[in-house]
Amino acid sequence: MPAPLSVQTIRDAPKVLLHDHLDGGLRPATVVELADAIGYDALPTRDPDELAGWFLGAAHSGSLERYLETFGHTVAVMQTTEALARVAAECAEDLAADGVVYAEVRFAPELHVERGLDLDQVVMAVLEGFQAGAARAAATGRPIRVGCLLTAMRHAARSREIAELAVKYRDVGVVGFDIAGAEKGFPPTRHLDAFEYVRQQNAHVTIHAGEAFGLPSIWEAIQWCGADRLGHGVRIVDDIAVDADGSAKLGLLAAYVRDTRIPLEMCPTSNVHTGAARSLAEHPIGLLTKLRFRVTVNTDNRLMSGCSMTSEMAALVDTFGYGWADLQWFTVNAMKSAFIGFDERLALINDVIKPRYAELGF
Template sequence: MVGVPAPLTIENIRDAPKVLLHDHLDGGLRPATVVELADAIDYRSLPTRDPDELAGWFLGAAHSGSLERYLETFGHTVAVMQTAEALRRVATECAEDLAADGVVYAEVRFAPELHVERDLDLDQVVETVLEGFRTGAERAAAAGRPIRIGCLLTAMRHAARSREIAELAVRYRDVGVVGFDIAGAEKGYPPTRHLDAFEYVRQQNAHVTIHAGEAFGLPSIWEAIQWCGADRLGHGVRIVDDIAVGSDKTAKLGRLAAYVRDTRIPLEMCPTSNVHTGAAPSLADHPIGLLAKLRFRVTVNTDNRLMSGCSMTSEMAALAETFGYGWVDLGWFTVNAMKSAFIGFDERLALINEVIKPAYAALQA
C-alpha cells in the first residue's frame, strides 16, 4: 500500500535533515547576544538595545537592494566579536541554532582578519571559533540534534592578507577548517588579485569556494573558475546571464554556463539574501528556479541569518511555496549540498545514505 506524503509544514521541514554550505558566522548572531556582547565591551553604536527592535533594524537595513549597504550592517556584529569569550559564544550558539533548525551538516565561514582589533592573533581567533563549534555540536548532540560543522576561512577581497589566511586555512585543516574563501564587494576587487593565495591552497590539495556572480556578472564567475580554481561558487546567480530562454521556453546555454553545469560546479545559492542585495528582483524571479530545472548543481543556503531574517527551514519553505517544490525537490537540494561539501568522501556518503536519503524517503512515503 502506497503511503501518503507528509505535509510540507514548517515543523516537518524543520525536522527534515538539511545541509548548509554558505553561512556567515558574523551574519548569524542572535539579536540578544549582540546586545549583551555590546554591553560587555561598552560598545555604544547599536541603533537600539532592544533585541526585537534590533532584529528588525538589521532586516530593514539589509533589505536595501545594495550589496554594499547590506555589508555595512556587519560593522556592528564584527565590533562585538573581538574577544575570545565573544567568539566562543557566537560559534557555540551558531552550532546550537543550526542543529535546532534541522541542519545535520554545515560549513560556516568567517574572516579571521576582522577579529584582531583587540588582543587576539589570527591563530587564537581560529582556535577559539573551532572550540565554540565543538562545544555547540556537543550540546546539540546531547539534545538529540547531532550536527557536523566544518569551518571556512575567508579573506577580504579589498585587503592584502589573503595568502596569510590561505596558509591559516591549510594549517588548521585537520582540526575543523575545511576550505578557503574570499568575500566582500566584488566590483573593483576581482578574485585574480589573490592568485597567490588560490595557487597555494590548490598546491596543498585543499578546497576553495569564492564569492562570485552575486553583485557582479559573468567575468567574476569566469575568473573564479578558470583563474582561481574554485571548487564551488558562492552565490553564482549571474550565471543566468549566460542562458538564453526562447519564446518556446527552451534554454540555450552559453559556453560558461554549459561548463559550470557539465563539470557540476556547485552553486551556493542564497535566495532571500539575493533578493535583499538586489542580486535577484524577487524570489519568484530568482534564477534558482531556472537553474534547478536545468539541473545545475544547485544548493540552498542562508548566507546571513540575522541580516536576512531567515533560516534553512524558512528558505526551503519559501522555495516550496514559490516554485511548487515537494519533498523530492527538497531532498535533491540537500543531496546536492552534501555531495558538494568539503569533507571526505566516506563521511559525505555516510550522511547521504544513512541520514538524508532515508529521512526524505520516509517523508515521501
C-alpha cells in the same frame, strides 16, 4: 502517504548548509550582551526584538551602505576569544535546532583582531565554539557536523596568510578557503598566490562570484583561481538564453559549469535583499534547478535576512511548487559538494538524509 509540506515538517527534515556567514547569524540578544560586556554603545537599540527588526530593515532598505553597516555592529562585538567561541557555539546550536545536519560556516579572521587577538587565536576560538555547540546540540538529540571556511577579504592583502591558516587548521575543523567582499574592482585574480598555495596543498576553495558582478567574475573564479564551488553564482544565468517556447540554450561558460557539476551556493532571500535578484519568483534558482545545475540552497546571513534553512526551503516550496523530491535533491546536492571526505559525505547521505526522507514518505 508523504508527510504534508509545512514549516514544521520541513524543519524536521535533514538539511545541509554550505554558505552561512558567522558574523551574519548572531542572536540579537547575544549582540546586545556582548556589546554591554565590552562597552560598545553604537548599537541602534539595545532591545533584542527591536534590534532584530533593525537588522532586517537594513537588509530590505535597498541601500548597500546601510546593509554593510549591520556587519560593523556584529564584527565589533566579536573581538574576544570568549565572544567568538560563544557566537560559534550558538551558531551550531541554532542550525541544529533548524534541522541542519551538516554546515560549513565561514568567517574572515582578519576582521576580528581589532582588540589584540592574533589570527591563530581567532581561528582556535571559533573552532572550539563549534565543537562546544555541536556537543550541546547532540545532547538534545540534534547532532550536527560543522566545518569551518576561512574567508579572506578581496579588497585587503592578507589572502595568503588566511590560505595558510586554512591549511594549518584543516585537520581540526577548517575545511576550505574563501574570498568575499566587493566583486567589482576586486577580481579574484588579485589573490592568485593564495589560490595556488591552496591547490598545491590539496585543499578546497569556494569563491564569492557572480553575485554583484557578472560572468567575468565567475570565469576568473573557475578558470584562473580553481574554485571548487561558486558562492552565489546567480549571474551564470546571463549566459543562458531562453526562447519564447521556454527552451534554453547554454553559453560556453554556463555549459561548463553545468557539465562539470560545479556547485552553486545560492542564497535566495539574501540575493533579493542585495539586489542580485529582483524577487524570489524571478530568482535564477528556478531556471537553474529546471536545467539541473548543481544547485544548493543556503542562508548567507540569517540575522540580516531574518531567514533560516527552513524558511528558505519553505519559500521555495511556496514560490516554485517544489515537493519533497526537490528538497531532497537540494540537500543531496549540498552534501555531495561539501568539503569533507567522501566516506563521511556518503555516510551522511545514506545513513541520515535518505532514511529521514523515507520516513517523510519520499
